[in-house]
Amino acid sequence: MSSSSATLSSPSASPSASPSAAAKTTRFDHGNLVFNVDIFILSVVAVLILLSLPRAAIRFIHISEWTTGHLLRSVTIHVPHGVRRQSVALTPISPAHVSRNGHNPRTPLDDARSEKSVGATTDEDHNIPTTSRSNLIRSRSQSSAHANLLRNTSTSSGRIRRPYHNAPAHMPGWSSMFPRIAALIRYPIQPELTVGKAFVLIAYSAVVLYAGLYNSNPLTQPLRAGFVAISQIPVVMILGTKNNLLGMMLGVGYERLNYLHRYAGVLLVLATNVHAIGYFYSWSLAGTFAARAKTPKMQAGMVALVASDIFVIFSTSFWRKRFYNCFIALHVVAIVIFLVGTRLHSVQSTPYILVAVAAYGLDRVLRVIKTRWTKARLSIVSEMGMTRIEVAGLNAGWRAGQHVRIRVLSRAMGWLGWTESHPFSIVSVSKGFSEEGLVLMCKKTGTWTTKLYELARRAEYGEAGGYAQDVRVLIEGPYGGPGHMMLASFAGALIVAGGSGITFGLGAFQELVQKDLEGESRLKAIELVWSVPDPAAVIPFLPVFCDLLSLRTFANLRIHVHYTRAPTTSSALKTISQLQLPRGFSFAPGRPG
Template identity: 40%
Template sequence: MSAIAASFVVRAAAGAANTSDSSSSGAPGGTATTGGAPAGAAAYGGASGSAGPSDFQLVWGVDIFLLSLIALLFVTRTPRFLARLYSFSEWTSGLVLRNRSYFKRTSAPRRVEFPVTQNSGMYEVSLSSDESHTMYQEKAFARRVGETGMPVQGSYPPHVSNCPSFCRPLLKLMHARIHTGLSFSHFLLMLIWLGTITLPAFYATNAFTDPVRFGWIAAAQLPFVYAFGTKNNVIGVLLGVGYEKINFMHRHSARIVLVAVNVHSLGYIYKWCIAKDFMEEIAEPKNYWGLIGLICIDGLFLFSTEIFRKKAYNLFIATHISSLTVLIVAMLYHYRGTVYWAYACAAFYLLDILLRVLKTRVASATLRPIPELGLTRVEIPNINSGWRAGQHVRIRVVSSGMGLIGWSEVHPFTIASVSDSQEGLVLFCKKAGDWTNKLYNLANTCSSEDNIRRVSVMVQGPYGGLGNTMAASFSAAMFVCGGSGISFATSVIQELIQKDLDSQSRVKCIELIWTVQDASCLVPMLPLFTSMIQQSVFTPIRISVFYTRAPTGKFPFSDNFFQSTSLTLSPGRPKFQRHFEEIITRSVSLNSSPKSAGSSGLFVGVCGPVALADSAFDAAGRIEPYHRDQIGGVEVHAETFGW
């Protein structure tokens, strides 16, 4: 294999030499090198008189190594990739949003049957006490049935652990936070990536006297910048993660390009200024195209800083689109030897644009303000299928009520509803900026007789989600949410309930921890929470709501309202460690029966601020090894606000 790879590199170098400009020097934008280097080496930035590899061969070899690293990560995730093949719907869902009209039925098919000999009064589920819910949950009084009334045969998804049991002690180290939102595993990957780039940066060259090599490094890294940064991410699909999970590598590789381009450009500018021929050199087409590329890179860096991303998002996105487009053209005209990498950048970029168009739907939406939560509920009934629980969409509201340029903004929101439901696609848009505040005010402005605001929207997606992780394959599921992050939990829990009623879920118990600022936030969510508890006949759900601020005005609930452990409301912040230990104990006891197949792990879904996710990872790392092995491992999946 190594001989084949070496032969391919030599042929690629020779092919690129034939396409290069004979008047060009050793690197993009460079002047002719001195000495008697062979023509091929000179054309590719090889050191004068050097018998070693050329610059092209060095960076090409580094790219092959980095691609091999990505391939190795893919191989480690292959078992989960293949496990999803157990069901065809696991692959067909979560790709394209659609409308399936036959799901709009007046009544759902019967799925649970209770013997008529039982007291009919026990079918009425109440949250007033533990006794009524316990009786309702008793499996001896219920069974799963299909539409024909026949018992449903179980078809459980295979469970593949994300980490072998002997490697579980390393999870605490890999998940340890070096900085807010930055784990040790992220840091290690970035360190390996940077260390790999260091080899061509300093091998047989001097950045102060010969900036050629850094031009090649920038060109070779740019395809990774495009690949890691696109919404329809090829690398993300291979690894089974959403684009937002590998965006840190987009930034990391972009910083490498930023440094390499500036070292390369400033080195030549310094040479030209010393020789007092800057104006003559910069007038050369290949050199002023190089200057245009430098401006694009530095402009991208400037407008990608946090202040522009959060305070001037439209400016950030406009400069990104324009600069990344011009940059590809600048590469081609700057130096023809970079044609392979320029075409790779264009391929990733155009594929992303094409898939965005194919994933975009235009529909009518209903806006409803929810003052207690400070958010807008967006309902799109004409889109009711095509996503997996936990995925998000990017939405554009086409209305003059959004302001002069508000219609042009696209914002991501997690889908709060389950696919193939009558209510369609539902989003919770929390007031967190100018655009979301305008949306909330627009929802308060009723334009119809039924006191509902209707607008046209463009919805793009779905994106992200659980990837190759199947929550239904775990023995227990726990969700930790903050504020509007409840949308992630409600969608996944409702999907787990549906799968459980169809006998397609291994989950034996579910727990939801929701942290809000005020106790009144529970009021609008109470019907949904009650419904989930009622529907989950065979899998007990426990919902714990915590409020962090003292109630203003009258407390929204009576003193005897919360007498069931199925739904509790408490002041303060949750102690994740205690909740983890409790759900592990409950799950192990439920899986200890002779008919049980054993524990298959605890799934922890986190959605909220970065600090909340870091706290959940820290608590998971402090679980006793004995308890972690009892449950079959603990896996944390985080969806964080911001980027």
């Protein structure tokens, strides 16, 4: 009994030893739990990468894909046999170019009309009827490299079959294998949010909440929220860079991952505040708040807390859209302060911060490598309210649908205008047979684009011949695009564009036509549908449309233009009706049906 009593009383004899030992044996490893959750997220990403591998493998089987879509450059272009080489720019055509007797003087359309043209008139609804089929034959009087293509109305088909030298194999996407699921995923809930994106955000929230709440009370155990916050640092940084390994392996541009970057940033700041509030609460109850706040470790944590709140507040759409320069400056400064403060506050955050810094450093190095300092020529397309930027020194290195970021180094853009970098889709085709190089179309919508338009307009009035002023620019890219999907591997292509969206549509159309001419396409039909408010908008693009439709391709080419508003003047319709438009071009009022 005595021994038994002694054994039972021994815990009370040393009350401080037993609870300490029990605490050590039952202590929960918060860092290990959060690390395991990160491993789970990486496993999901690895599965997504494996699902994208078939298309990536088919794409990179072609040697040209290793050098296309990554770096802008200038190369010597070899024109295929039988394809003429000329530069057809977007040139405004006013009614003054049309003579009173209905016969036009020489315009940029003459070359295209001499090869593939038919008469066109409009009916009461201003519809231009489709003409009968005719054929293209090569003029024997011209050299093979610069042969003119003539329309021969005595035959029924102008299509010629070229051998598939390097035509890409078609690898269907997962969306085409499960079309109903794909349609549901793409169903829009609100602007910039689809069902698929909402599902991803909900699933990601569930994973983060599990990491933060499993066997934990945020008020009594705020340490867990701190681990969750530091685990999000590399996620936010990787998704926020222009050149990230995740996007490269998935074949997805940074702009399509940006919504995840913003959401992960919100979760990071939320976890940071929960972590801080939990400790503030416990310190206030214990009456030690003032003493704790004076320690250097806690002061560094408070600085990181304030910095995180600053960059999330100034990252809202209000600041991004109205005060972009302020948003960028505060974003960068606040993130740097946050990383430094977090490292001084917690040594355990070191590996996460190092991963984030490495991702950011890789992005900056690649952005420098992708940047070109060159000369550009500006001109205006007044019918569209757009500025045309032509960079003749860069003619290769991009794919259809990609965009670049441009800085205009001119005092006319303002004192800080040269610091602004703006994205624009590439209109021209890489290694195009014309000599125009890289072409951008910038719509006048904001302060910067308005200054650019005015600069080009003043230059046109100030120089003879209507040519624009040459300016120095910094061009960074290319970015975005179709990823691992190869447009030329499909049987047909339908490209639909609205308004200024023609910058994407025209670039894709030109690339597909060029692939056809080079025998690297399986397309049998290529159609471009463009809807514009004003019929006058089509006039500057007619030289390009006519040049494309005059080419001798195997695929059937069609361009349909629809205008949705009543014309303010009849000059545009009169000009178009007096021009000889090529077969395959239609111009009609109303929305595309």
